[in-house]
Amino acid sequence: MKSIMKFIAPKQIVRLWIVLLLSGLSMVTFSTLSNAAALGDATGGGIVFFVDKTGEHGLIAARQDLPGHSAGINYDGFFTWKDAKKGCENLELNGFSDWFLPNKEQLNQLFAARVLVGGFGGSDYWSSTENGSKAAWGQYFLSGVQYSGTKTHVDRVRAIRSF
Known part of the structure; x- marks a missing residue:
């Protein structure tokens, strides 16, 4: 992992991390909402x-x-x-x-x-x-x-x- 980071500028790492984090959160939220069932549905x-x-x-x-x-x-x-x-x-x-x-x-x-x-x-x-x-x-x-x-x-x- 250390050798890969040598080729990526620090600002790019932060941007990549934020994009991955937000993508993961949106997928979790979508998945949870799609499976929810409530009484009376x-x-x-x-x-x-x-x-x-x-x-x-x-x-x-x-x-x-x-x-x-x-x-x-x-x-x-x-x-x-x-x-x-x-x-x-x-x-x-x-x-x-x-x-x-x-x-x-x-x-x-x-x-x-x-x-x-x-x-x-x-x-x-x-x-x-x-x-x-x-x-x-x-x-x-x-x-x-x-x-x-x-x-x-x-x-x-x-x-x-x-x-």
Whole structure:
């Protein structure tokens, strides 16, 4: 390094150092801004409802409940647990196909952000968390109470994806 500096005048070294420093700072700032996600952002095919402490990862909820219904059910939007899980895994929405049924904790986070996300029916929603072989956890979206219900019971479904 010493031999290279012999050929560069001191003023040129200072100018080069300043240019490199400023270039590096602007790249860091740009990179940070481009990856930031905030609660309520409409991105990634839905609405951001959870962001981790780093700000780089989080969860996105579909804007609407899963369409359709389980066979033999006359009410649109209601699924057995098995059909709810399969429906989320097969969902292709807004250019994304990596949707899934939220687990019990993620569903509770979604409940906490329900006003921010919007579009929820005043009913029960399934989680992917099982409670034995014949039951799974759900949550009442009027009260926030989580419960264990039989997998043949029908509830609403809101798909989520991670980023």
